[in-house]
Amino acid sequence: MGRRRSDEVIFNSDYVSISELVRITGIRYSTIKYYTEEGMVPFEQEEFNLTRRYPRVMAVERLNEISTLRKRGFSIPKVKELLSIDY
Template identity: 60%
Template sequence: MSRQRSMETILNSEFVSIGELVRLTDSRYSTLKFYTEEGMLPFEQAEENLTRRYNREVTVARILLIKELKAKGLSIPQIKDTLGMDQ
């Protein structure tokens, strides 16, 4: 099992893991995995180890926007529409 990076290291990193996004946004892992699978969270995948990496600033902002839209009562299809995603 890999060691967790410090919050300072995460905050200074351009790219983060889904586990680090959980810590940054106080979201559930399963929720972020669902958003990723639905295409709502863009990521890059390093070929050598198949690890998904997320641009920290862009993805945290996207997660906070999704949370805000959910709090307003929007459904996932409505959120995808708001995000400009084809369904």
């Protein structure tokens, strides 16, 4: 079992794990994983260590955008389309 970082450490980190994103956003693990696999949430992955690292600020902002659009009734394909538009 891995060591669990404190909320203070997480909120001051540049990068977080998927489980830490779950803790700070309240979005389910499977949902974040799905959005990641669909290319909707930015992450980095080192070759020797397959752990995905999410840029905390960008990932939280993107997850909030996705959640807002989904609550407005947009489908996943439409959300992906809207997120690909440069504002």
